[in-house]
Amino acid sequence: MRVVVIGGSGHIGTYLVPRLVRAGYEVVNVSRGERAAYADAPEWAEVRQVVADREAPEFPGRIAELGADVVVDLICFTLESATALLDRLRGGVGHLLHCGSIWRYGPSRKVPVTEETGTAPVGEYGVQKDLIARMLKEETAAGGVVTTSLHPGHIVGPGWQPIGPLGSHDPEVWYRLSAGQPLQVPGIGTELMHHVHADDVAHAFEQAIARRDAAAGEDFVVVAPTALNVRGFAHEVARWFGQEASLETVSWAEFRRATTPELAAVSWEHLHRSQCFSVEKARTVLGYAPRYEPEEAVLESVRWLIGNGELKVARALAV
Structure with missing residues (x-):
């Protein structure tokens, strides 16, 4: 065939x-x-x-x-x-x-x-x-x-930048979390992303x-079997580097003033949808059996980016 x-x-x-x-x-x-x-x-x-x-x-x-x-x-x-x-x-x-x-x-x-x-x-x-x-x-x-x-x-997967904890490709987010630095989060941090x-x-x-x-x-x-929300995603990333996430929730207006219009727009597009999906139909009809939880998939991407010099972080991965 x-x-x-x-x-x-x-x-x-x-x-x-x-x-x-x-x-x-x-x-x-x-x-x-x-x-x-x-x-x-x-x-x-x-x-x-x-x-x-x-x-x-x-x-x-x-x-x-x-x-x-x-x-x-x-x-x-x-x-x-x-x-x-x-x-x-x-x-x-x-x-x-x-x-x-x-x-x-x-x-x-x-x-x-x-x-x-x-x-x-x-x-x-x-x-x-x-x-x-x-x-x-x-x-x-x-x-x-x-x-x-x-x-x-x-x-997500090795070779390209994944959507990060703030719903964008902003490389600064990964650095701040790896350094244990405060990170401004728009909204209340419960907005969902499904990788x-x-x-x-x-x-x-x-x-x-x-x-x-x-x-x-x-x-x-x-999609993956589960979805991540903003604060859970950020805490998971910080853990990879042996850190605790320090998150500050701010209004969308404040968030937009602190970043570029382009990055703010991408974050809004992902986070205002706040999506989490069921894969039951794919499991039942197709026999879909995803191997990766979302944080595992993202970690694989981040590990590749760091190893290939395409992502700057403050310290080495601890996982």
Whole structure:
């Protein structure tokens, strides 16, 4: 069975592509060819590499010409792009899987959020992911292409900066916690974030491919078994460095004055949603079994960043 992975050199593909090779699939990775996967693996030697630009008008046709049984689309962000690809695959591919986002749901009102209880999305990114998921579900329900959409939380893993305790990529947060310095926290510190290790997301995609009939026309949230809130996350990070977190809760107005507009905006986007999800549907239907708790996944990322000189901290990890 031939599986074409669009964007297979990125976060999820780094783990998904080797998994698929080990499972016996013929794998084609489609990317812009600008970078290698985040982690090397011997299975990549068996992968066919195709260079293509997702934004090019001829892209959907190039994917159709690859003769895939399964297409995994990891880098689709607009309904227009998703529809263009689907139109070219209709009648030719057996299963189309789309990578969405938990941001297809808006700020939580009841937790844990399920696929049925999420609120309407806010922001263009979330709106587009929601529109894509709905379009794919309708396609399958109407007897068209078999589709599945999976919606990861905040993806973490070695090789890139994770979303930190304040809901942003601010490197200063890690330094202050490692040094035991006071950290200003906007709100009251109970706002939630739901991370997931990239390999657990890859596992979910592999399971959805293997259980095509069960996954047909469905959408799934893919996150860690539990979620972290701001203060719990900060205390956990401080512990990694043998410190106690010293947190000062401040208003959002105060927080915005103390940081850059860009970092404040990213923090707000993550924290005002305050999301925590259930993975029960993915467990029951796909056999999803995440290996990483959120703090374990983030620690793996931070350890890699420190070891590769990409994150400055005040002292060595104590764990």
